[in-house]
Amino acid sequence: MIGKLKGTIDEIGDDYVLVDVHGVCYEVFCSSRVLSKMGSVGEAVVLFIETYVREDQFKLFGFLTALEREWFNLLQSVQGVGAKVALAVLSTLTPSELANAIALQDKTTVSRAPGVGPKVAVRIVTELKNKAPAFAGEASGNIGLKQELGEGVAAAPVADAVSALTNLGYSRDQAANAVAAALKNGGEGGDSARLIRLGLKELAR
Known part of the structure; x- marks a missing residue:
């Protein structure tokens, strides 16, 4: 099995890249995110590989990490x-x-x-x-x-603070990160109002 490829970029397609490894070109299928982070043709590339072997196909899928x-x-x-x-x-x-x-x-x-x-x-x-x-x-x-x-098992002040920040237009992930930071920076044990204030300060940074 192929676990990793180190070579140079020979060609980049819509959903694949050709990696030239000492004259042998491997077709590797990648996500659009991976393809967008690659360099240009001729540049070095390292891809972590997942090898698919089926009765009717042999495919390589590549990832940056x-x-x-x-x-x-x-x-x-x-x-x-x-x-x-x-x-x-x-x-x-x-x-x-x-x-x-x-x-x-x-x-x-x-x-x-x-x-x-x-x-x-x-x-x-x-x-x-x-x-x-x-x-x-x-x-x-x-x-x-x-x-x-x-x-749904978070402490009530935490859940309320995240909900309030979400209602202000922040994503749930942003709100959760802000409240988590607030808890670490002295908000632990505080009520929802305090967590909301501290969370807003985190989001304003």
Whole structure:
């Protein structure tokens, strides 16, 4: 199996890149996010690879980080999610954004990905909710609080503060991050009004 490719970019297509490794060009299918972050033809590239071997096909899928590759496989453990839909999700959301959306049970954010309908979005946030913390990456710091919010078990002042900030036009993720920061910066044990004030200060930075 191929785990990683190091080479130069030979060609970039709509959903793939050709990577030249010592004269051998590998066709690697990637999300639009990965393709947009690549350099130009002739530049060096390193891709983490997931190899698909089927009776009728042999495909390579490429990712810029091992975490993206892990999410690609994790998403496909959900019924109704194949490689195409998993790539569409990773084209729309970063691993951290995806982990946050799942923790918050935010099926609307997940359903922004092409090919992800409401039913599939619900299955993704439901079936992966216990796995998201292990794959949260840079979002791991606040993932516990977001899970509590998503499951409806967060402390009342916290839930009320997040709700108030959301009503002011911030996304649930932004609101949750602000309240989490407020708690760390002296708001722990405070009422919802204090958390809202501190949260607004965080959002204004």
